Amino acid sequence: xxxxxxxxxxxxxxxxxxxxxxxQAATTHASQDVTAYxxxxxxxxxxxxPNKAYSTVAVxxxxxxxxxxxxxxxxxxxxxxxxxxxxxxKSTFTISDTGDILYKRSTYWxxxxxGTSTTTNKNNAKKFGEKKVTYTVYD
Amino acid sequence: MKKFYLLLFxxxxxxxxxxxxxxxxxxDLPSNLTLNQAINLAYSDALDWNKKAKLIDATSIDSDExxxxxxxxRRYWNITFGVPDTNDLFLVNIHDxxxxxxxEFPNEGEVRTENYFVKDLSDIKYDSPELLEKAKEITELxxxxxxxxxxxxxxxxxxxxxxxxxxxxxxxxERKNMKYVLFNGENGELxxxxxxxxxx
Numbered sequence: 189x190x191x192x193x194x195x196x197x198x199x200x201x202x203x204x205x206x207x208x209x210x211x212q213a214a215t216t217h218a219s220q221d222v223t224a225y226x227x228x229x230x231x232x233x234x235x236x237x238p239n240k241a242y243s244t245v246a247v248x249x250x251x252x253x254x255x256x257x258x259x260x261x262x263x264x265x266x267x268x269x270x271x272x273x274x275x276x277x278k279s280t281f282t283i284s285d286t287g288d289i290l291y292k293r294s295t296y297w298x299x300x301x302x303g304t305s306t307t308t309n310k311n312n313a314k315k316f317g318e319k320k321v322t323y324t325v326y327d
Numbered sequence: 328m329k330k331f332y333l334l335l336f337x338x339x340x341x342x343x344x345x346x347x348x349x350x351x352x353x354x355d356l357p358s359n360l361t362l363n364q365a366i367n368l369a370y371s372d373a374l375d376w377n378k379k380a381k382l383i384d385a386t387s388i389d390s391d392e393x394x395x396x397x398x399x400x401r402r403y404w405n406i407t408f409g410v411p412d413t414n415d416l417f418l419v420n421i422h423d424x425x426x427x428x429x430x431e432f433p434n435e436g437e438v439r440t441e442n443y444f445v446k447d448l449s450d451i452k453y454d455s456p457e458l459l460e461k462a463k464e465i466t467e468l469x470x471x472x473x474x475x476x477x478x479x480x481x482x483x484x485x486x487x488x489x490x491x492x493x494x495x496x497x498x499x500x501e502r503k504n505m506k507y508v509l510f511n512g513e514n515g516e517l518x519x520x521x522x523x524x525x526x527x
Contacts, residue, residue, distance in 0.1 A: 261388035
């Protein structure tokens with residue numbers, strides 16, 4: 189009888205944990221491509237809006253779809269800081285755009301906005317080149 | 328045997344009442360928040376991280392399946408805080424009016440002086456619902472259908488002008504260009520507006 193009692197209590201605790209909503213944990217992607225881009229001077233944004241230089245990034249749309257691989261407003265945190273030519277080092281970025289619709293890069297690639305297409309910014313983006321990065325998303 | 332069935336009955340009642348209270352809780356509390364509601368919810372968490380924490384920026388996250396934001400509210404938010412004259416950051420991620428998770432980012436980027444922060448949350452006098460309506464009066468603003476669906480909202484500062492800026496994000500009628508309408512968060516005046524073709 190005692191064994192039955194403790195078994196029922198344990199089962200109750202186990203079952204009640206099923207009904208407890210769990211927080212959605214952040215997801216990490218390893219060894220993904222990262223590149224840099226500049227935007228046209230016509231409304232692409234400068235240091236603040238809509239794309240903030242060295243802060244906002246573009247991601248792929250999902251394959252065979254127009255929806256983004258991660259939604260607008262998602263925060264990205266790289267495992268190691270990225271050295272961004274013309275800025276310095278940082279590891280947090282916000283998704284504000286989509287790109288590379290031909291999927292030339294890895295699935296979870298992202299493209300760091302380096303500002304409007306001035307000669308300096310374009311050179312900095314070119315010097316940044318292509319890198320591999322591990323990062324976590326908060327969406 | 329009778330005691331066993333009685334015990335089982337009591338346990339089942341407890342389980343059912345637990346499920347009901349969670350359901351009732353989710354029905355009573357709003358799952359969508361305005362910009363300011365999200366910021367205030369996140370701020371209490373940020374103060375637990377550091378008593379000197381101040382707001383840097385906020386953005387809605389378009390994780391919804393459908394278009395939302397028509398009432399100035401969203402389910403998902405990322406709110407970022409920091410400490411002036413340091414480069415430590417604290418991110419609060421909100422889902423359905425609750426803090427889903429938070430993360431500390433020490434030594435992140437440049438050291439930020441006071442002008443990169445919102446000095447006091449009471450400086451933010453306007454919120455996303457009324458500014459969305461104001462944005463629609465200023466320009467034709469449509470909800471996004473694929474990327475940045477519905478209407479999205481955000482807050483940041485202009486460190487050079489010491490301004491709190493609230494942004495309302497929508498699209499043009501053809502859904503080819505994203506449209507941004509920025510307001511001074513302290514006096515509600517239009518700061519800037521522009522369109523941007525989505526980067527391909």
